[in-house]
Amino acid sequence: MTDIGMILGQVAILFIIMLVGVIARKTKILSDAGLGAMSQLALFVTVPCMVLVSFQSEFSQQLLLDMGHAVAWSLGVHIVMWLLGKKIFNRFALNQRKPLQFAAIFSNAAFMGYPVLQAIFGETGLLLGSMYTAIFNIFLWTVGMSIFSGSEKEDRKAAIKRVLLNPGTIATVLGLVMFVFSIKLPDMPMQALSMLGNMTTPLSMLIVGARLADVRIKEAFAGAGVYLACALRLVAIPLILMGLMKLCRVPPLAMGVVTIQAAMPIAANTAMFAEMFGGDAPFASRLVFLSTLLSIITIPVFMLLVA
Template identity: 40%
Template sequence: MNNNVINQVIILSLVMMVGVYARKRNIITGETRKSLSDLLMNITLPFLLISSFNFNYSENMIVNARTIFIYSILIHVILIFASKILAFKYPENSQKVLRFVTIFSNCGFMGYPVLEGLFGKIGIFYGAIYNIPFNIFMLSAGVMIYTGKKDLKTLKSVLVHPGIIATVLGFLMFIFQIKLPYPLYTTLSVVGSMTTPLSMVIVGAMLAEVKFKEVFKGTLVYYASFLRLMVVPFLTLFILKLLNADRLLLQVSVVIEAMPAAVLGSIFAERYGADTALASRSVFITTVISMITIPIVVMFI
């Protein structure tokens, strides 16, 4: 498992460095970066979400799937409110990033490989179910945190977001065991697989605009890392212990919440005018530190 975690961290870091290089050489410009963000949000991410629901299931798995789905809703609702308290004293632009980092983990690229290393394919199955509310909250509450708007117009735009639509379609395909034709599924899968490297390249391009010494400067990024990597997973463990959760479902949930900051936090910061430097630094620092903290969290569960 440790090798799995270390390998994922190294891969993430190297792909980010590609983005740094491309931005430094002006291969990626400011306008290009925004276009890439739109490509990710409107095409590659929805394709990834739809293709991730290609599972067969048994009846007893459905019961557990329903349970971990409810756990995910509960945990994310608690984190949404807790993050407001934990971030209230900071400037608005930084507060938005800090809240997003606290609530949302990088549960896809790093989460699935670690779950498979620990629990096998069943870990990926439950992880995918746990991530349904995650995706819905990230594209609704996450967007609202950055925009600061809670009106019906904003909610409507969130509900028709390509990512939300893709999540609903994928879930329906899973429930009714609808299998897409091989060429169509492969197209979705191949294009969707671009999401992680594209995300990391964009983050690297953002980091390239921050002076290297600034990446490790200040206490706020370390506070964000502490919340994301230690407070959130152990709070999740405490909540599920109180609920007397099934051991496997508890372990899967805690491992997902032990992942570093969600890459999309940087994309959202770019898109909605928040502190992009803090967002990209948080992704980078939490990813590196997670090589130490994930094994610590796993040891406790």
């Protein structure tokens, strides 16, 4: 069993790095252009490298079974929350309804999920986590986009292209092939990929902290919808999911990984998509801010539950 002190220590480290991001943003060290470049670097370079390295694990039937569980439960939770989000948030005004429905489906499974998974489960946890985020990406560029922009045919075509050609998906497919056929990378490129992948944790936490620094504190805590979305995202979804997986006797590793990624705060993509498609970006930013702030309490609880 993972030592409680070690888990809490890892959480503290992550939030210290996040605080550095807040300070860097407030003191203008991180500009809009710099923050955008960092996000691109994480999404297109360091996260794919981290995913590829995680697939260099030794092949085993049990690990393949765990990966299947991760895919199945990830698919289930995304479908259920898509349908449930429509019902729960249908009564809200349109400008708030879209970000709320989006927030119900998507957690910050990669930027915050990967560092936490690595802290608890190591490279094997990242391998299973990449299965969850593969499903996340499919829903993000199809369902997620349609929530904000509608479902025009050209949007669908562009969404399919983004699903298939984004670096995260390419890294996952390539890594899966190498895992199944036990293809091992030579030491030198493996070390290079590992070094790049190891940049993901500090880089992602700096980005999250910098994004939080842009939200006005006075406005962040207003509105019932914000609290409902946070309660759903941070507590209800992961608790119910974990309970169902225990009833179905899902292997502990798969159960832990899926629970942790489902317990992450509302995805930063909520604000990005709102900005991209002319939605209520300030409201979406508040959702991300408050859920991330409250996750300081909830993430350690779920880490202890699954450890």
